Amino acid sequence: MKAALHIKYDKKNINLTITEIAKPIITDNQVLVKVTAAGVNPLDNMISRGEVKMIVPYKLPQTAGNEVVGVIEELGSRVSNFKLGDRVFARLPLDHIGAFAEYVGVDSEALAKVPEYLTDIEAAAVPLTALTIMQALELMGAQAGKTIFISGGTGGVGGMAIPIAKAKGLKVITNGAAVNAERVLNLGADRFIDYKTEDYTKTVSNVDYVLDTLGGAETEKQMSIMKKGGHLVSLRAMPNGAFAKRMNLPKWKQILLGLAGRKFDKMAEKYGVHYHFIFVESNGAQLQEVADIFSNLEIKPSIDTVYTFDEVNAALDKVANGRSRGKTVLSFE
Template identity: 75%
Template sequence: MKAAQVKQYNKSNIAVEIADIEKPAVGAHDVLIKVSAAGVNPLDNMISRGEVKMIVPYKLPTVAGNEVVGVVEEIGDRVSKFKVNDRVFARLPLNRIGAFAEYVAVDEDALAIVPEYLSDVEAAAVPLTALTIMQALDVMEAESGKTIFISGGTGSVGAMAIPISKAKGLIVITNGSAENRDRVLELGATRFIDYKTEDYSEVVSGVDYVLDTLGGKETEKQMSILKKGGKLVSLRAMPNGSFAKRMNLPVWKQFVFGIAGRKFDKMADKYGVSYNFIFVKSDGKQLTEVSNIFEELKIKPSIDTVFDFDDVNDALDKVANGRSKGKTVISMM
């Protein structure tokens, strides 16, 4: 089969190589998927640059791609949740990525059935981002009726985070560019702040939770709008010791990340809040909950560009360097 492989870590070259390799073996709990589409994410480029090898030390070469949609072609002897011809999607397990290929074998516990109303390309935009939101809300221990600020909510992350947070009973505040105001409010935000005319740190205060999608200097600004005891989860700042413990990383890595993230822990202490970092894991049960939310609300993911598989490196470059109004997807069909 054709597959796009990361051959070596290279900070200055994110290109993958298309090669002919054997179809993956199917274990007792595995499902063999004929891939129809794959989402392309900044994480894919981070892996190629070696930026996540402290979290997941991949043995190279490895097939790239974290987010997959396809049809079940074969099931293992002990698979009980899926059958041949089911249309499924997943954020692939951290230690078994490989969405950029004609076939991928996936543990059934990572999978969920695709909502019927979504096309394969639309479905490819869902698992990784949606699970990121679900797991961030879990880390926050978010409670219905409380308030969450989602920074930069007009992008593809916000398009998932806002309706999922609303479905969980949260009051959503977000900011972004004014031309997206109506769309964001329709997604379920209660309040929208135009970042060009208002500074959210001056007009928002006392929120219970923050989902930080921006990082940099914005992380501390977002801590300042939390009430005492509030919780911030960042997608863009720095892993810390509590993150490493939650990921069950070796003790020495917990120590290293504890030092690396100390700046943010101290910052959080200054404001009387908590700081956490998220690195999304596969979870078929959570993804099924996402699928049910999508079926109920008929959420349509925003798609920016669809690339053919042979143009996988153009897709990776688009994610790394191109302005985007939605998800970049590779179509295998």
């Protein structure tokens, strides 16, 4: 079968090598998925550049791709929750990625059924982002009735975070460009802030939770609007010791990341809040919950560009260098 491989870590070259490899042989707990679409993410480029080696040290060559949609063609002997022909999607397990291939073997616990109203291309935009939100809310200990601030909620992350947070009973405040206000309010946001005309640090306070999608100087600004004891989860800042411990990384990595994230721990201490960093993991049960929420609301993820599998390197370049108004997806059809 054809697959796109990470051959070596290279900070200056994110290109993958398309080659023929053996079709996966599945274990008793896995299913064989014929890939129909795959989401293309900044994470794919970060892996190529060696930027996540500290968290997941892949043994190269490695089939690339973290986010998959496809049809089950073979079932492991212990798999009982799926059947042949099911249309499924997943954020693939960290230690077993490989969405950029004609087939992939997937642990059944990582999978969920694709909502019927979504095309394969649309479905490819869901798992990684949606699971990030679910796991961030879990890390926050988010409770219905409390308030969350989602920074930069007009992007792809916000497009999923807002309806999921609302489905969990949270009050949602977000900010972004005014041109997107109506769309964001239609997703369920309770309050929209135009970042050009309103400084949220002056007009928002007592927030219980923050989903930081921006990083940089915005992380501290967001801490300043929170209640004492609140929880901020960052998708863009720095891993810390608590993150390393949660990921069961070796002791030496816990020490290194503890030092790397110390600045953010200190910052959180200054504001009396909790700082968390997240690296999304596979979880079929959480993804199924998202699929059910989305089926009720019929949310359509926004898609920017669809490439063929042979154009994988153009897709990766688009994610690295192009301005996106939605998800970049590979189609295998």
